[in-house]
Amino acid sequence: MENIYRKSQEPKYDCLLFDLDDTLYPLSTGIATECRKNIGDYMVEHLGIDPSKIDDLCNLLYKNYGTTMAGLRAIGYDFDYDEYHAFVHGRLPYENLKPDPVLKSLLMNLPYRKIIFTNADKVHAVKALSRLGLEDCFEGIICFETLNPVHKNTVSDDEDDADFIGLPKNSASSAAKGSNLMIFDIIDHFSRPNPISLIPKTPIVCKPSEHAIERALEIAGLNPQKTLFFEDSVRNIQAGKRVGLHTVLVGTSQRIKGADYALESIHNLREAIPELWEASEVKTEVNISGKVAVETSVTA
Numbered sequence: 001m002e003n004i005y006r007k008s009q010e011p012k013y014d015c016l017l018f019d020l021d022d023t024l025y026p027l028s029t030g031i032a033t034e035c036r037k038n039i040g041d042y043m044v045e046h047l048g049i050d051p052s053k054i055d056d057l058c059n060l061l062y063k064n065y066g067t068t069m070a071g072l073r074a075i076g077y078d079f080d081y082d083e084y085h086a087f088v089h090g091r092l093p094y095e096n097l098k099p100d101p102v103l104k105s106l107l108m109n110l111p112y113r114k115i116i117f118t119n120a121d122k123v124h125a126v127k128a129l130s131r132l133g134l135e136d137c138f139e140g141i142i143c144f145e146t147l148n149p150v151h152k153n154t155v156s157d158d159e160d161d162a163d164f165i166g167l168p169k170n171s172a173s174s175a176a177k178g179s180n181l182m183i184f185d186i187i188d189h190f191s192r193p194n195p196i197s198l199i200p201k202t203p204i205v206c207k208p209s210e211h212a213i214e215r216a217l218e219i220a221g222l223n224p225q226k227t228l229f230f231e232d233s234v235r236n237i238q239a240g241k242r243v244g245l246h247t248v249l250v251g252t253s254q255r256i257k258g259a260d261y262a263l264e265s266i267h268n269l270r271e272a273i274p275e276l277w278e279a280s281e282v283k284t285e286v287n288i289s290g291k292v293a294v295e296t297s298v299t300a
Contacts, residue, residue, distance in 0.1 A: 011112075011226075012226070012246075012275065013112055013226055013227065013228050013246070013276070014112065014113060014222070014223060014226040014227065015112055015113040015114070015115060015220070015222050015226065015227045015228070016110065016112050016113070016114045016115075016227075016228050016230065016276075017115050017117050017216075017220075017222070017227050017228065017229045017230065017245070018114065018115070018116055018117065018138070018230045019116075019117060019118060019207075019230060019231045019232060019233070019236065019250075020116050020118040020120065020125055020128060020129070021035075021118065021120060021128070021232075022232040022250075022251065023230055023231060023232045023250045023251075023266060024100075024103065024128075024129075024132060024134065024266055025097055025100070025128075025132060026251075026265065027232075027251065029093075029096040029097060030093060030096055031092055031093065031094075031096060031097070031128075034091075034092050034093055035088060035089070035092060036058070038087060038088045038089075038091055038092070039058065039068050039069075039088050040054040040055075040058065041087075042084060042087045042088055043057070043058075043068075043072070046079065046083075046084075046087070047072070047077050047079065053187060056187050057186070057187060060186050060187060060190060061074075061075070061186070064186070064199060065202050065204075065206075066119070066206045066207055066208050066209060066212075067119050067204070067206050069081075069084060069088075069204065069206075070202040070204035070206050071186070071202065073202050073203055073204050074184070074199070074200045074201060074202035074203075074204075075183055075184040075185075075186050075199075075200060076182050076183040076184055076200075077183065081121075081144070081148070082121075085120075085121040085123065085124065085144070086123075089120065089121065089123065089124040089127075092124075094127060094128070094131050095131075097128060097131035097132055098131070098132070099131075099132060099133035100132050100133060100134065101133065102267060103132070103134065103266060103267060104133055104134055104136075104137060106267070106269055106270060107134065107137040107138075108136075108137060109277075110276055110277075112276075113139055113222075114137060114138045114139060115138055115139060115140050115141070115142060115220055115222075116129070116138050116140070116141040116142065116143070117142045117207075117216050117229075118141070118142070118143050118144075119143075119144060119206045119207055120143060120144060121143060121144045121145060122141060122143045122144070122145050125141050125143050126141070129141075140220070142216045142219060142220060144206070146216070146219060147205040147206065147212055147215055147216065148204055148205055148206075184199070184200050186199060207233070207236045207239065208233065208235045208236045208238075208239040209239070210239050210242055210243055213239055213240055213243045213245070214243055217243070224243050224244035224245045225244055225246075227245050227246065228245070228246045228247075228248060228273075228276075229245040229246065229247050229248065230248045230250055230266070231247070231248070231249065231250065232249070232250045232251045234249065234256055234258070234259075237249050237256070237258050237259050238257070238258035240258075241258040241259075241260075242258075246260050247259050247260050247261070248260065248261040248262070248263060248272075248273070249261070249262045249263070250262075250263050250265070250266055251263075251264070251265075252264060261273055
């Protein structure tokens, strides 16, 4: 009689790592636009920045530091992180986010680890996921507090790891409003034809820093070669690729350098990356007696 044998295949991925904002929901919700407005209002009302400089300053800080918040800290503004997040996210139109049962079904049927990786704070991440009805789809959240467990005035890599899923050890700030002693004029710096100095570093750890991505992988215990990274940001995708991640650009069907896949919408997941489901199908080999000899090749 022919021997029963097991046909197995090593899964290509162990984990699906998802950005949150403008990745799990579309840009058309208006959340990003309102967030940008709130950031500008915070800069004027809490940091005393000239309203006429807000647009140029935000653009330069975002371009050079990944987030406006990281840039503000780099150039010398000191403020309470929780206060900033509460102001910027606390007045967002979360009612624009609706439950997404289609996406929930897609995610729940994928037998891989699934983790959120966002530059936003934990309160925003939890609230957005709840509004989308996706809070049960992910095992954890890597967020601002995860990578920035304490308020730091100097750049340091000596801090202990924050708890995974974004539980901060201490996010309190002792800084008082108006305590900024010296502000680096980044607008003037880039207005010069040949700037003679380097821009200052930020103490905030965030995407698209390769260090931030590496720390996220370390905290979650992920192998970059077996992780699929979903992002709407081209530069975050390219940073992820440099770290060794497999990458999916969300929000366009045009695949750019650094992206292994491109999705117009996260809802196109199954059509664009069918291998995610194919790898989880039950594969069987039947002997001449008709006995099943194979189990599923991927475990959740």
